[in-house]
Amino acid sequence: MRSASLPLEPGFRGVICVSFGATDDIAGHDTGGQPRHDLRFDAATPEALAALRSALGRSHVGVRLVLAGPTADVRAAAAAAAECGLQQEEITLLHDETAPRVIYCPHCRATTKTVRAAGEEVDCQECGTVLATTDHFSRRLGAYLGYSAHVEEAS
Numbered sequence: 550m551r552s553a554s555l556p557l558e559p560g561f562r563g564v565i566c567v568s569f570g571a572t573d574d575i576a577g578h579d580t581g582g583q584p585r586h587d588l589r590f591d592a593a594t595p596e597a598l599a600a601l602r603s604a605l606g607r608s609h610v611g612v613r614l615v616l617a618g619p620t621a622d623v624r625a626a627a628a629a630a631a632e633c634g635l636q637q638e639e640i641t642l643l644h645d646e647t648a649p650r651v652i653y654c655p656h657c658r659a660t661t662k663t664v665r666a667a668g669e670e671v672d673c674q675e676c677g678t679v680l681a682t683t684d685h686f687s688r689r690l691g692a693y694l695g696y697s698a699h700v701e702e703a704s
């Protein structure tokens with residue numbers, strides 16, 4: 550997991566920009582001259598969401614949040630931010646449908662990154678199982694659930 554290089558200063562007042570995966574959408578985001586604090590994560594894992602909550606907890610009321618990345622990660626982060634008391638209008642969502650998604654392999658529990666859409670197949674980078682990708686995002690795993698696309702050929 551990549552995380553912020555600098556801790557957020559207490560009472561930060563500005564824009565927290567959070568990106569998931571390899572998206573670059575947020576790089577050019579205009580914060581309207583306000584200070585920005587960047588956080589980068591591979592996926593919306595429990596650790597990443599905990600780091601986000603902690604950053605929001607240290608921030609000044611009225612801080613703005615920009616979330617960029619695959620839809621499920623962005624949604625999970627938005628939910629975590631709402632739990633921290635942020636209002637909907639304080640959160641900007643930049644969905645990136647083409648960002649690489651992390652697929653969980655139920656056979657070896659490894660994760661594989663893919664830019665393929667849900668419904669397409671991807672080879673598990675660990676065990677080589679052909680995984681059908683789904684839209685089902687597990688917040689616990691921080692990944693989309695894959696399933697064996699060719700069960701009859703696996704054994």
Ligand SMILES: [Zn+2]
Pocket residue numbers: 654655656657658659673674675676677678
């Ligand atoms: Zn596997």
